[in-house]
Amino acid sequence: MDLRTKGLWLFGLLIAGLVVIGPFLIIWALNTLFQTGLDYTFWNWLAVIVLSAWIQTRFGQTRG
Numbered sequence: 001m002d003l004r005t006k007g008l009w010l011f012g013l014l015i016a017g018l019v020v021i022g023p024f025l026i027i028w029a030l031n032t033l034f035q036t037g038l039d040y041t042f043w044n045w046l047a048v049i050v051l052s053a054w055i056q057t058r059f060g061q062t063r064g
Contacts, residue, residue, distance in 0.1 A: 023048035 023045045030036050038044055 023052070026052075 024040060026048050027038050027040060027044055031038055
């Protein structure tokens with residue numbers, strides 16, 4: 001395996017790690033800022049992903 005292939009694999013693992021860890025970081029931030037008491041469960045993790053996707057599609061579009 002050459003250096004470029006290793007770099008691509010590491011980059012892919014980094015992106016996959018951020019996809020998995022990112023929603024937990026959002027839950028942590030909400031708990032820290034607003035003391036919401038959200039648990040770190042699969043369903044909350046999934047809800048953050050769905051909410052993030054909705055926000056990106058709703059506010060990521062250009063108007064007109």
